Amino acid sequence: MVFNEDLTCLGGDGTPCNEKFLHAFKDVATLSAGRYLYALPLLWRLERFLNIGGEKRLRESIKIVHEFIENIIKCRIQDNESGREVDLLSRFIAASDENLENSLQFLRDFCIGFILAGRDTYTVLVWFYWLLSSRPEIERNILEEIKAIRNSNGKCIGDNYDLAELRQMHYLHAAISEAMRLYPTPTINTKVSQEEDIMPDGTFVGKGWFVAYTAYGMGRMENLWGKDCNDFVPERWLDNGMFKPESPYKYSAFHGGPRMCLGKDLAYVQMKLIAASMIEKFKIEVVDKAMCPEHLCLTNKMRDRLMVRVKERSMIVID
Ligand code: HEM
Structure with missing residues (x-):
């Protein structure tokens, strides 16, 4: 519904790319929520600084999630240039203020919010x-x-x-x-x-x-x-x-x-x-x-x- 893409959660025509995305998305949600479970927040901050353990995996998973979504956004921006509004994301792009809100990061966060909500x-x-x-x-x-x-x-x-x-x-x-x-x-x-x-x-x-x-x-x-x-x-x-x-x-x-x-x-x-x-x-x-x-x-x-x-x-x- 958000970006007209089958995430193949039920198998579907599962391309390796989607599977990688699904695992990475799950990892990001679990690992970032896991930060709350550290007795001392300093520990996960240290892991992040040294790029080790869960924080290293988190960084890698975030990269996979971002790349996957950014590719879709780029396609939708092209679709929009040709006047096609196929999903929520393309409608959003069409309705957005180009200078301020059409930044890749803003649209990426919008998509992530909707996937999480789903x-x-x-x-x-x-x-x-x-x-x-x-x-x-x-x-x-x-x-x-x-x-x-x-x-x-x-x-x-x-x-x-x-x-x-x-x-x-x-x-x-x-x-x-x-x-x-x-x-x-x-x-x-x-x-x-x-x-x-x-x-x-x-x-x-x-x-x-x-x-x-x-x-x-x-x-x-x-x-x-x-x-x-x-x-x-x-x-x-x-x-x-x-x-x-x-x-x-x-x-x-x-x-x-x-x-x-x-x-x-x-x-x-x-x-x-x-x-x-x-x-x-x-x-x-x-x-x-x-x-x-x-x-x-x-x-x-x-x-x-x-x-x-x-x-x-x-x-x-x-x-
Ligand atoms: C059973 C399903 C859902 C539950 C229980 C739920 C619950 C919540 C809760 C508790 C918040 C408040 C978060 C906060 O600010 O602390 C929230 C915010 C939000 N939800 Fe849902 N949600 C559900 C489904 C959805 C769906 C399907 C969408 C979109 C299609 C959605 C879109 C949003 C958005 C955009 C916000 C942010 C609102 C804002 O901060 O102004 N949610 N949701």
Whole structure:
């Protein structure tokens, strides 16, 4: 969607170049997040200075990521000169102020931001499928909702969904929101105060102080969500069958205020589209039902892969 390039995450026509990029991108995310885990920040700074260990790998991986994206940007700039707008990047280039914003670095960072954001949507879906696999009644409700929408529009399984149909999926919207309440990504968000400030509750914040909130913790607080705060209950998001949004200061998965996620609506479109298309065609069964996956602290990705058995629904015999 961002630069009309198949990153071949599912194999696809995997060219070696894309595979190299994917590994490098993963390395950059893991190694830069790893800097937070050093007891003394001086240590990773020293590694960076000496160009050794993780910092050496980080530098090499960043170079691969930058080169890959810069090549695409150069192609899109050429496409734009010939008036072709094929993706978000080319539209962005066309709309940008040429002198100020069309710098390679600016466009490169724009692309990286979008790729990172795209990863959040699938991290959420993995948790969603895991939660769903132990709650057949919730999966049934989603299937019924999808079936009703298909029937009312005279469409068949496998047909494309349009935006209006996705908007009618209130129960699925609720179920995904509920999965993100329990398993938000990122789990923690940190800001540094640029100047002294007072929080709405009167708490003083000094200049240069770190302020952090945990969306993971907030999503499980009894005083915010009630006694069943640890349970997966999509119905808490519904009012007469219609999705009822919560304040971003209570449900902080997308952040709140002026720096709130700009891609929230798009993220829901993507997640609902993928979830609805998968669920109507396939049954996804988690292999080890008793296992409770561990998650990585910052990104909330599952530490290990979630092993699932995928069965085509049309082949499932009901007895
Ligand atoms: C489930 C998926 C997603 C989650 C949970 C999520 C969450 C967040 C959060 C918590 C922030 C605030 C970061 C901060 O300033 O500390 C953010 C910012 C942002 N997100 Fe998302 N995001 C998701 C998907 C997307 C998608 C798909 C896009 C774009 C297509 C996107 C675009 C952005 C942008 C541009 C910002 C920066 C906003 C700003 O700083 O003004 N996000 N997102």
